[in-house]
Amino acid sequence: MNYMPTTILALGLLALTSRAQAATPGDASRGAEAAAMCASCHQPDGSGKNNEQGESWPRLAGLNAEYIAKQLRDYKSGERENATMKSFANMLSDQQILDIAGYYSEMTPTHGQEITDASEAVLQRGQKLAERGDWSKYIVSCKSCHGPENQGAGAVFPGIAGQHARYIEAQLKAWQSENRKNDPRDLMGSIARRLNDEDIQAVAAWLAAQSPVLNTEESQP
Incomplete structure (x- = not known):
C-alpha cells in the first residue's frame, strides 16, 4: 500500500520549513x-x-x-x-x-465564497479532514501542514481558511491529476490522490466557511 508514515512526513515538513527562504520585502x-x-x-x-x-x-x-x-x-x-x-x-x-x-x-483578508447548500454531514466530514485527517485512508490533516486553524505556515504552506470553495476544489483536483505539481516532495499530490470527490467537496466547503486572518510572521507557528 502506498502511504507516507507520520515520521517521514514530519521529517519532510521539518526539512521544508528549515529551507524555506525568508520573505524578501517588496515595496x-x-x-x-x-x-x-x-x-x-x-x-x-x-x-x-x-x-x-x-x-x-x-x-x-x-x-x-x-x-x-x-x-x-x-x-x-x-x-x-x-x-x-x-x-x-x-x-x-x-x-x-x-x-x-x-x-x-499587507491587505486585510476577505472571506471567500462558501458552498451554501452543504449539509451538516458534509461539513462535519470536511472538519475532520481539515483538523484531524483520516488515518484509515492515510490522509494527513490540512492543519498539520497549513498551520493552526489552517491560517498558513510560512512561505511553503498558504493560509487556506476562508479561501473560495471552488478554488480549493479545483486545486485539490489539479494536485490529484498531477496537473499541478509545484510543491516539493509531492506532499499535496500524495494527499490529494487519497481523497475522493466527496472528500474534496467536504473539505473545501468547511475550509471556505472559516474566517481568514492576516498571515504575519507573528501569527505563524
Missing part, C-alpha cells in the same frame, strides 16, 4: 501600481471571485508574501501551468513580483 506602494492588471480577476481588494462558468480566482489578500512570489515565479517558469497567469507573470520583473507579493500580503 507595497509600487506593488499597488504593478497589481493594477491583477484587479480584473483578483479584485481591487484582493478578494478574488467566481464566475457563472464555475471558474474561481483565489483570494490573495493576506497571504504570505514569499508564497505569492513563488507562485508568480512558478507561473513564469512554467513549473505551475496556467496560460493566462503565465502571460501576466512574464510581464513582471523580479522586483515587481516582490512588490506585488508585498502589496497583497
Whole structure:
C-alpha cells in the first residue's frame, strides 16, 4: 500500500520549513501600481471571485508574501501551468513580483465564497479532514501542514481558511491529476490522490466557511 508514515512526513515538513527562504520585502506602494492588471480577476481588494462558468480566482489578500512570489515565479517558469497567469507573470520583473507579493500580503483578508447548500454531514466530514485527517485512508490533516486553524505556515504552506470553495476544489483536483505539481516532495499530490470527490467537496466547503486572518510572521507557528 502506498502511504507516507507520520515520521517521514514530519521529517519532510521539518526539512521544508528549515529551507524555506525568508520573505524578501517588496515595496507595497509600487506593488499597488504593478497589481493594477491583477484587479480584473483578483479584485481591487484582493478578494478574488467566481464566475457563472464555475471558474474561481483565489483570494490573495493576506497571504504570505514569499508564497505569492513563488507562485508568480512558478507561473513564469512554467513549473505551475496556467496560460493566462503565465502571460501576466512574464510581464513582471523580479522586483515587481516582490512588490506585488508585498502589496497583497499587507491587505486585510476577505472571506471567500462558501458552498451554501452543504449539509451538516458534509461539513462535519470536511472538519475532520481539515483538523484531524483520516488515518484509515492515510490522509494527513490540512492543519498539520497549513498551520493552526489552517491560517498558513510560512512561505511553503498558504493560509487556506476562508479561501473560495471552488478554488480549493479545483486545486485539490489539479494536485490529484498531477496537473499541478509545484510543491516539493509531492506532499499535496500524495494527499490529494487519497481523497475522493466527496472528500474534496467536504473539505473545501468547511475550509471556505472559516474566517481568514492576516498571515504575519507573528501569527505563524
